[in-house]
Amino acid sequence: MRAKPLSLLIAGFLWMAxxxxxxxxxxxxxxxxxSEEAAVPVAASDDPDAADTAAAKVPLDEIRRYVMVYNAVxxxxxxxxxxxxxxxxxVRGLLLDLDPHSAYLRKEDADDFNEQTRGxxxxxxxxxxxxxxxxxxxxxxxxxxxxERAGLRSGDRILAIDGKLLTPADADVSAPLRGPAGTRVxxxxxxxxxxxxxxxxxxxxxxxxxxxxxxxxxxxxGYVRVGxxxxxxxxxxxxxxxxxxxxxxxRGLLLDLxxxxxxLLVGAVQIADELLDKGGIVxxxxxxxxxxxxxDATPGDRLKGxxxxxxxxxxxASAAEVLAGALLDNRRARVVGSRTFGKGSVQTLxxxxxxxxxxxxxxxxxxxxxxxxQARGIVPDVVLRPEAGTGRGAPISEAALPGHLQGEGEAMxxxxxxxxxxxxxxxxxxxxxxxxxxxxxxxxxTAAPQGAARPHAKAQ
Numbered sequence: 001m002r003a004k005p006l007s008l009l010i011a012g013f014l015w016m017a018x019x020x021x022x023x024x025x026x027x028x029x030x031x032x033x034x035s036e037e038a039a040v041p042v043a044a045s046d047d048p049d050a051a052d053t054a055a056a057k058v059p060l061d062e063i064r065r066y067v068m069v070y071n072a073v074x075x076x077x078x079x080x081x082x083x084x085x086x087x088x089x090x091v092r093g094l095l096l097d098l099d100p101h102s103a104y105l106r107k108e109d110a111d112d113f114n115e116q117t118r119g120x121x122x123x124x125x126x127x128x129x130x131x132x133x134x135x136x137x138x139x140x141x142x143x144x145x146x147x148e149r150a151g152l153r154s155g156d157r158i159l160a161i162d163g164k165l166l167t168p169a170d171a172d173v174s175a176p177l178r179g180p181a182g183t184r185v186x187x188x189x190x191x192x193x194x195x196x197x198x199x200x201x202x203x204x205x206x207x208x209x210x211x212x213x214x215x216x217x218x219x220x221x222g223y224v225r226v227g228x229x230x231x232x233x234x235x236x237x238x239x240x241x242x243x244x245x246x247x248x249x250x251r252g253l254l255l256d257l258x259x260x261x262x263x264l265l266v267g268a269v270q271i272a273d274e275l276l277d278k279g280g281i282v283x284x285x286x287x288x289x290x291x292x293x294x295x296d297a298t299p300g301d302r303l304k305g306x307x308x309x310x311x312x313x314x315x316x317a318s319a320a321e322v323l324a325g326a327l328l329d330n331r332r333a334r335v336v337g338s339r340t341f342g343k344g345s346v347q348t349l350x351x352x353x354x355x356x357x358x359x360x361x362x363x364x365x366x367x368x369x370x371x372x373x374q375a376r377g378i379v380p381d382v383v384l385r386p387e388a389g390t391g392r393g394a395p396i397s398e399a400a401l402p403g404h405l406q407g408e409g410e411a412m413x414x415x416x417x418x419x420x421x422x423x424x425x426x427x428x429x430x431x432x433x434x435x436x437x438x439x440x441x442x443x444x445x446t447a448a449p450q451g452a453a454r455p456h457a458k459a460q
Contacts, residue, residue, distance in 0.1 A: 120208045126141055138156045139154060152187075184203050187202065211267075214240035214244055218431070257323065258315060282294075282325070287362075310324045310334070312340050312378060317341035318343040325378050328367070337382075340377035344373025
């Protein structure tokens with residue numbers, strides 16, 4: 001992947017450290033997070049001419065207006081305002097209306113962001129989205145965390161934490177959810193279809209997110225659940241496949257990506273590579289060259305061509321959508337479930353000299369067939385109707401988020417026009433589809449998109 005300097009108007013205001021991107025789209029304890037997948041160190045430019053060019057683009061009239069407002073606040077606001085706090089608020093405002101995933105992260109939040117990619121943190125196990133009108137929306141509860149065990153669901157809204165109402169003015173509304181393991185926190189929850197908000201007490205734990213779980217569904221048919229993409233996920237996936245095939249090759253694999261909020265892009269790319277013999281996996285495109293990248297499969301299919309079914313839902317986001325899209329477009333798997341979340345943008349983490357960071361959207365994801373994931377998601381081959389009596393409201397999606405980055409042909413009618421099964425439970429329906437695929441029907445040949453393959457290491 002090529003790395004080039006990226007000119008930013010903000011460079012006229014702030015001295016910035018070199019571009020790096022240490023983590024992607026992991027389950028996040030800080031606000032506005034749905035998923036991040038940047039993976040490219042980017043060097044800052046040492047060219048003074050380039051810096052002068054960037055500074056020259058700063059709109060001076062707008063800067064003057066900003067200074068006037070700043071001075072008015074300093075001189076006339078009813079209470080004294082700290083310079084540092086005021087400048088931080090200004091920078092947060094600069095990012096606030098760009099899209100739901102660009103954000104200013106305090107050092108503690110940036111550290112938490114990186115910490116979760118290592119698979120452990122103290123909290124309640126929630127993937128969250130901050131709402132402009134105040135409060136937090138649950139994107140997905142993490143597998144076997146306190147929140148999931150308490151029955152919290154995707155789409156629930158957190159109105160208050162320990163009795164304190166969440167407002168749009170709160171800079172870090174999710175911070176109170178973090179804390180030492182064993183301590184208690186009470187959430188006030190609003191749920192669609194439930195007339196009154198209700199309280200849910202939770203006890204914080206050290207969340208050690210086991211991202212890969214596996215078992216045999218029936219003789220010859222394996223099941224692997226990937227809950228998120230962390231540093232060790234691809235390696236754990238390879239080990240799980242080897243364990244399932246210890247006695248005999250699998251006749252088929254069910255890959256469960258439901259409520260997977262994403263994580264490290266490299267994990268999704270490596271898992272796709274384990275199941276593909278050739279073909280594209282994902283590409284990214286942005287305004288600057290640092291946003292352009294492409295990943296292709298290398299020879300070797302760990303399942304030797306055995307059929308694969310990928311199970312998804314509206315909580316499958318970002319890196320999970322990249323994996324599902326790669327297998328779907330290469331005709332390596334059939335996708336069963338409901339349309340995915342549609343988080344198809346790439347965020348790059350920009351550290352600042354004070355330890356804080358800026359998380360900035362820099363590119364969009366594209367499947368091997370050239371389709372944008374953003375605000376549209378992955379459309380299943382087989383659509384499953386929601387189970388009756390679940391009490392769940394309409395699923396949330398990227399396209400429903402205020403200020404979301406516009407997608408190409410987002411929310412097109414007929415997206416869920418595939419075969420619709422009222423069917424049994426999702427896993428049973430997916431297993432039935434897998435059995436049909438394994439019933440002697442040959443898998444179509446993988447079609448490799450144009451372009452040279454980029455070799456990379458497979459997980460061992």
